[in-house]
Amino acid sequence: MSTEIQSGAKGRLRRLARRFGVAAVAAVTVTALATPAWALPDFADGKMNSVIRGAGSDTTYFAMQAMDAVFNSSPGCDLVVPPAVPQFTCLPDSPTTVLTENYDHEVGLSQFPQGSGAGLRQLCQQNDGLAGVSPLSYARSSSAVSSIPSQCNAGDQLRYVGWAKDAIGIAKWLGGASGPVTNLTHAQLQEIFRDVSGDGCAEDWGDFGGTAGTPIIVHGIQTSSGTYATITSFLGGDVNACVAATGGQVLFENDCTEINALSAAAKGASLWPLSFGKYSTGAANCTDAATDLISVGGIAAAPTTIQNGTYQYNRTLYNVYRRGGPGWIEGYIGENGYICKPNATHSKKTGDTNPGIANPNVDRNWGLAVDKVITDAGFVKVNPTGNKCNFVNFN
Numbered sequence: 001m002s003t004e005i006q007s008g009a010k011g012r013l014r015r016l017a018r019r020f021g022v023a024a025v026a027a028v029t030v031t032a033l034a035t036p037a038w039a040l041p042d043f044a045d046g047k048m049n050s051v052i053r054g055a056g057s058d059t060t061y062f063a064m065q066a067m068d069a070v071f072n073s074s075p076g077c078d079l080v081v082p083p084a085v086p087q088f089t090c091l092p093d094s095p096t097t098v099l100t101e102n103y104d105h106e107v108g109l110s111q112f113p114q115g116s117g118a119g120l121r122q123l124c125q126q127n128d129g130l131a132g133v134s135p136l137s138y139a140r141s142s143s144a145v146s147s148i149p150s151q152c153n154a155g156d157q158l159r160y161v162g163w164a165k166d167a168i169g170i171a172k173w174l175g176g177a178s179g180p181v182t183n184l185t186h187a188q189l190q191e192i193f194r195d196v197s198g199d200g201c202a203e204d205w206g207d208f209g210g211t212a213g214t215p216i217i218v219h220g221i222q223t224s225s226g227t228y229a230t231i232t233s234f235l236g237g238d239v240n241a242c243v244a245a246t247g248g249q250v251l252f253e254n255d256c257t258e259i260n261a262l263s264a265a266a267k268g269a270s271l272w273p274l275s276f277g278k279y280s281t282g283a284a285n286c287t288d289a290a291t292d293l294i295s296v297g298g299i300a301a302a303p304t305t306i307q308n309g310t311y312q313y314n315r316t317l318y319n320v321y322r323r324g325g326p327g328w329i330e331g332y333i334g335e336n337g338y339i340c341k342p343n344a345t346h347s348k349k350t351g352d353t354n355p356g357i358a359n360p361n362v363d364r365n366w367g368l369a370v371d372k373v374i375t376d377a378g379f380v381k382v383n384p385t386g387n388k389c390n391f392v393n394f395n
Contacts, residue, residue: 043327044103046090055111056119057140063377068108074101096361100347116141116226124152137329138321142226157323158394162316164379167276167301168231169293176268177205177214183295194237201242218246219272225253231273254278256286276301277378307380340389343367
């Protein structure tokens with residue numbers, strides 16, 4: 001894990017508050033916070049410690065950029081103002097200093113996305129001391145622990161913190177052979193994408209409720225992505241297995257642009273898996289007028305069916321860090337940190353009736369600001385109330 005010591009060059013002249021503390025936890029699921037809401041954590045030392053860098057997943061890149069913006073702008077201690085020194089250190093607290101947000105004014109930063117697997121490899125390679133590895137605090141991952149890359153070994157004590165839920169939707173293009181199809185079963189999707197029967201990848205839409213005489217065109221996903229790893233896990237084998245045989249393309253995850261550019265007939269015969277969050281917000285460039293998501297086993301992907309687990313292909317989105325590393329990293333993305341802690345332990349404006357700790361120097365409800373990042377990305381909270389996250393350890 002990162003022992004990053006770079007100081008952020010960004011700050012504000014006056015910010016009020018702190019980040020919530022973290023204690024060691026051994027269980028798989030977190031249901032309570034580790035320290036009282038009014039106590040500063042051990043790592044809140046009154047100075048900006050580090051840039052907290054995340055890398056990896058494309059699916060969560062923009063959401064974590066938005067989360068970085070919320071975290072970076074949240075209130076903390078009153079800072080020494082240049083030219084006074086030492087700069088970016090805290091002045092003594094006042095009775096109205098907010099002690100619940102980014103107290104030391106650490107800086108969250110999301111590196112360019114290269115896929116979930118790439119971020120995890122980077123995190124583990126750094127832990128192994130490999131020369132030339134870019135500094136990293138945590139990895140963004142949209143795939144489960146079961147798909148962890150081989151570069152992560154017994155020496156990598158990792159914690160996967162689930163901070164949001166998403167799903168893999170199955171997209172079809174309207175106006176063609178797939179038009180009448182509104183539902184496919186898990187077994188049918190396995191046959192279409194993997195040829196589990198062994199009789200060849202060629203499948204006819206007519207056999208699945210579509211227009212007879214039109215072969216299904218299967219499109220795939222680049223193999224470094226969490227979306228590829230997740231749907232491959234759900235279907236029990238390589239989701240790209242039938243791409244070449246059906247005339248499809250292996251595409252960059254969650255971007256419908258190349259399928260949109262096909263002929264009307266080819267689009268209408270196409271099928272492709274992608275992130276529900278990216279699809280529902282329009283970030284995948286699939287319009288409601290041109291596409292639709294097919295239900296799986298009679299259940300449509302929706303926030304309610306994703307959160308309660310009734311939609312079959314739902315997944316958890318993770319931030320992954322090395323256990324035992326610098327506390328300020330956990331204070332942002334850890335299981336009891338800024339993103340994960342209950343709204344009741346964030347600060348809010350005086351008079352706000354939502355959960356939170358009222359303070360006259362706070363201009364918004366910061367717990368709701370975290371929630372908004374999740375919902376604006378088309379994702380769903382892991383836990384509807386209380387602590388927002390769960391976690392699982394690797395090693």
